[in-house]
Amino acid sequence: MSRETLNWLNNNVLVGFSDKRGKAWHYRQGSDNHYTDGIPVEDVRKRLFDWHAEEHPILVGETVTPNLDVSPPRGSVVLPGPVAPGFKAWVHPKTGEVLGVHKDTRALHQYDEWLLDIAEPILGSGVEVATAGLLRGGRVAWVQFEVPEMFETPEGISFRPFILARSSMDASVATTWSRSITNAVCDNTMTIAAGEHGGQRIVFRASGNSEVKLADAREALGLIDVAASDLTEQVATLSATRFTSRAFDELVKIIVPGEKPELDSDKRALSHWQKVKEKREFVHDLYMFDERVYPWSGTALGAWQAFNTYDQHERKLRGSNRVERNQLQVLKGQQDRLDAKILSTILELAA
Numbered sequence: 076m077s078r079e080t081l082n083w084l085n086n087n088v089l090v091g092f093s094d095k096r097g098k099a100w101h102y103r104q105g106s107d108n109h110y111t112d113g114i115p116v117e118d119v120r121k122r123l124f125d126w127h128a129e130e131h132p133i134l135v136g137e138t139v140t141p142n143l144d145v146s147p148p149r150g151s152v153v154l155p156g157p158v159a160p161g162f163k164a165w166v167h168p169k170t171g172e173v174l175g176v177h178k179d180t181r182a183l184h185q186y187d188e189w190l191l192d193i194a195e196p197i198l199g200s201g202v203e204v205a206t207a208g209l210l211r212g213g214r215v216a217w218v219q220f221e222v223p224e225m226f227e228t229p230e231g232i233s234f235r236p237f238i239l240a241r242s243s244m245d246a247s248v249a250t251t252w253s254r255s256i257t258n259a260v261c262d263n264t265m266t267i268a269a270g271e272h273g274g275q276r277i278v279f280r281a282s283g284n285s286e287v288k289l290a291d292a293r294e295a296l297g298l299i300d301v302a303a304s305d306l307t308e309q310v311a312t313l314s315a316t317r318f319t320s321r322a323f324d325e326l327v328k329i330i331v332p333g334e335k336p337e338l339d340s341d342k343r344a345l346s347h348w349q350k351v352k353e354k355r356e357f358v359h360d361l362y363m364f365d366e367r368v369y370p371w372s373g374t375a376l377g378a379w380q381a382f383n384t385y386d387q388h389e390r391k392l393r394g395s396n397r398v399e400r401n402q403l404q405v406l407k408g409q410q411d412r413l414d415a416k417i418l419s420t421i422l423e424l425a426a
Contacts, residue, residue: 087123088208089114092223112223113203116191119218123209124187128174128244129166133159165244167213174214174244182281184250189279190218190240202299205237210403215248217241217406225259226303230314231370233259236267236302241406248406250279254302255411263383264405266414267305276411313376313421322424323362323378327355329420330382358385375421382417 085106093109110118135158165175165183190207205221221237228234235257242250253276258265333351336344361368362381371377387401387410404410 084208087210087213089119089122089204089206091203091205092221095223113205113221114207116194116204119204119207120187120191123207123216124185124191126168126213127185127187128183128213129168130183131164131166133162133164133176135159170212172212174212175246177246181246184242184279184281186216186242189242189250190216194218194220194240202238205235208402211245214245215241215243215403215406217402220299222299226307228307228310230310230376232310232376234265234303234306235259236299236306238299238302239405246281250281251408252277252279253408253411255405256302256306258380258383263380263387264401264410265379265383266411266418267302267309276408310376313379314371314374316375316422316425318373318375318378318421318425323359323381325424326378326417326420327358330417331355331358354385354390357389358382361385361389375425378421379414379418383414386413 085108089108089110091110091114092112094111108122161179163177163179163181164173165177166172167174201222201224202220203223205219207216207218209216218240219237220240221235225233225235236254237257238252238254240252241248254267256265256267257263331351331354333348335348339345358381361384362372362377363369365381365384367384368377368380371380401410
């Protein structure tokens with residue numbers, strides 16, 4: 076179940092290109108958060124980022140009890156105490172909710188300034204806002220920039236490259252701009268490896284002297300068409316890399332570790348082993364039979380897609396909605412780290 080209510084999602088998550096890509100899972104009849112084309116920047120500013128977090132000192136409360144002879148004491152009051160040195164709170168001006176508590180040296184990155192204003196040079200020329208949103212009461216925010224058209228590689232992979240800008244008030248997500256892709260075949264977010272065109276992310280540190288160096292950001296991330304070129308090259312390399320059945324079996328054992336317990340009486344170990352076996356079998360079935368993966372089985376690309384598809388669409392979850400969980404995983408960079416680990420292991424086994 077989602078931590079966010081449907082009402083929150085339909086008021087604080089904007090979805091673009093809905094005619095081409097469909098509506099979000101949380102869409103309700105009558106909601107006005109879906110756009111047939113790209114989302115106007117001013118709508119993002121007006122509907123999501125029309126507030127600035129406020130910095131407040133943290134006060135230490137002191138209880139004063141005027142009449143100690145009464146049981147229980149009556150007339151007790153709490154008076155503001157001294158300021159906690161070295162710390163401050165960021166507060167939502169509309170809800171009064173504390174969004175984060177930080178050291179007083181941490182700089183406040185307002186969402187409209189860091190996710191929209193510095194994007195102006197890349198907007199236009201066909202680049203538009205595809206999605207934008209707030210999660211966790213405004214603690215986390217993102218804006219995703221794309222072009223409306225799909226790209227397709229000679230190997231039959233349709234994809235959409237995007238630039239993702241995100242930040243947070245609770246320090247769970249660093250202010251980061253990165254590039255990645257959505258694989259339309261399996262509706263997965265997948266990583267573009269750093270290549271000759273430069274890196275794939277730039278992180279703006281939340282220190283008091285942090286400056287926006289947009290030229291550096293654009294050079295580091297590349298533009299949308301450069302991202303498409305890099306991904307096309309990456310897909311070509313992976314699809315041309317033979318990956319044997321034995322290599323895939325070894326990959327599964329590495330990514331899903333576990334050994335059968337020696338003692339049948341060890342119920343806990345047996346239960347864990349059963350889960351390991353089930354996951355291994357599921358990934359094998361994806362690789363061999365699932366239409367999102369099997370056309371590329373026998374290649375490094377197919378091996379990558381098997382694990383990426385399992386993690387984003389098939390892995391069992393507890394206590395969260397899959398779409399929300401996937402979004403947070405991308406925003407926190409966890410998807411990039413997972414892809415990097417699997418890709419490096421695949422290339423080692425294929426060598």
